[in-house]
Amino acid sequence: MRLDRFMDLALGHPVHGYYMTRDPFGRAGDFTTAPEISQMFGEVIGALFVEIWRQMGAPSPFHLLECGPGRGTLMADMLRVMSKSAPDMLAAVNVHMLEMSPVLKIRQAETLAAYNNVTWHEDLSTVPADAPLLLIGNEFLDALPIRQFIMTEDGWRERAVGAGLQFVEIETPDAPLFRGAKPGEIYELVPARAKFMQEIFKRLQAQGGFSLWLDYGYTKPSAGDTLQALRGHKYVPVLEDPGQADITAHVDFSALAAAAKAVDIYSHGPVTQGEFLRGLAVEARAAALSVKASAAQQEDIEKALRRLTHSDEMGALFKVIGFSSGYDFNAPGF
Ligand code: SAH
Numbered sequence: 001m002r003l004d005r006f007m008d009l010a011l012g013h014p015v016h017g018y019y020m021t022r023d024p025f026g027r028a029g030d031f032t033t034a035p036e037i038s039q040m041f042g043e044v045i046g047a048l049f050v051e052i053w054r055q056m057g058a059p060s061p062f063h064l065l066e067c068g069p070g071r072g073t074l075m076a077d078m079l080r081v082m083s084k085s086a087p088d089m090l091a092a093v094n095v096h097m098l099e100m101s102p103v104l105k106i107r108q109a110e111t112l113a114a115y116n117n118v119t120w121h122e123d124l125s126t127v128p129a130d131a132p133l134l135l136i137g138n139e140f141l142d143a144l145p146i147r148q149f150i151m152t153e154d155g156w157r158e159r160a161v162g163a164g165l166q167f168v169e170i171e172t173p174d175a176p177l178f179r180g181a182k183p184g185e186i187y188e189l190v191p192a193r194a195k196f197m198q199e200i201f202k203r204l205q206a207q208g209g210f211s212l213w214l215d216y217g218y219t220k221p222s223a224g225d226t227l228q229a230l231r232g233h234k235y236v237p238v239l240e241d242p243g244q245a246d247i248t249a250h251v252d253f254s255a256l257a258a259a260a261k262a263v264d265i266y267s268h269g270p271v272t273q274g275e276f277l278r279g280l281a282v283e284a285r286a287a288a289l290s291v292k293a294s295a296a297q298q299e300d301i302e303k304a305l306r307r308l309t310h311s312d313e314m315g316a317l318f319k320v321i322g323f324s325s326g327y328d329f330n331a332p333g334f
Contacts, residue, residue, distance in 0.1 A: 004145035006161045010242040019101040035074035038304035042077025044280035050086045060092035062132045067098045068140030072111030135211035142248040144193045151181040165239040185223040208326025217251030226250035268322030268334040274315025279333040
């Protein structure tokens with residue numbers, strides 16, 4: 001079985017798929033994401049989106065789409081910022097959630113219970129195209145299924161999953177175009193991600209707007225096996241117990257930027273998450289939250305700030321890229 005098929009089934013199989021059966025987040029779960037670490041993350045991004053919407057001339061109505069919204073925490077934090085600082089934006093928004101997991105849809109509906117203009121989608125085709133689009137995805141692109149190719153003494157082979165859940169190497173008609181690959185080196189291609197982004201670029205072109213993507217990844221094309229599985233906050237072998245661990249791969253941000261350029265979509269960044277959040281004044285946000293906080297809470301805020309921005313934590317490994325079309329944005333954070 002090709003690796004992308006394996007990943008697709010392990011994460012998305014209707015009965016056994018990892019995301020389809022559970023809420024994987026938090027201390028009791030398998031991993032923690034930036035919006036779950038602190039409200040500061042969603043708040044400074046919410047403020048960025050308010051600014052972007054103002055730069056668009058405050059269109060009403062407009063669509064706000066989140067891809068892979070997890071527990072709905074990021075969207076809730078962004079909408080709270082709008083309700084406080086931009087009620088006109090809150091009045092203009094139609095919220096859309098792209099989510100395949102029935103369990104997480106329920107969780108998101110609970111988180112966003114205060115809002116009555118939220119619609120769920122299983123793919124992009126049902127998201128309305130009749131107004132400008134603002135879009136966000138945090139740790140979404142890393143969940144899309146990848147293919148891996150390995151250079152051998154006899155040329156390219158594709159890595160696949162064989163009987164007994166072992167990696168095997170198979171003949172492939174689709175070898176990657178990388179030059180100078182050395183035997184043993186692995187390169188990753190992500191057709192599902194490329195296809196998804198093409199659809200996003202078409203939407204941005206047709207509707208006008210801005211999209212923001214945050215994920216772990218790299219900014220220069222490079223060799224390496226980045227496939228990983230997390231269970232109970234620990235790395236586990238990728239092929240072990242399919243459906244029981246979160247499987248992800250790092251995002252090649254240079255490939256995203258190149259694909260955007262090829263269709264005349266403007267790229268903002270990529271920058272590191274640390275640079276991005278500092279550019280959005282996350283430190284000032286932390287200080288503001290600390291004013292009314294107890295000593296213990298202040299310590300938590302300080303720890304969360306470090307986790308989100310420090311280069312030993314998420315600050316350097318995570319990257320951020322924006323794409324826009326139809327407007328000249330001066331986007332803070334980049
Ligand atoms: N953005 C959230 C969750 C990240 S986990 C956060 O930062 O906390 C990945 C999310 O993407 C989950 O909600 C998962 O169910 C969803 N997802 C993964 N692959 C998907 C796909 N192909 N279509 C729709 N949703 C998907």
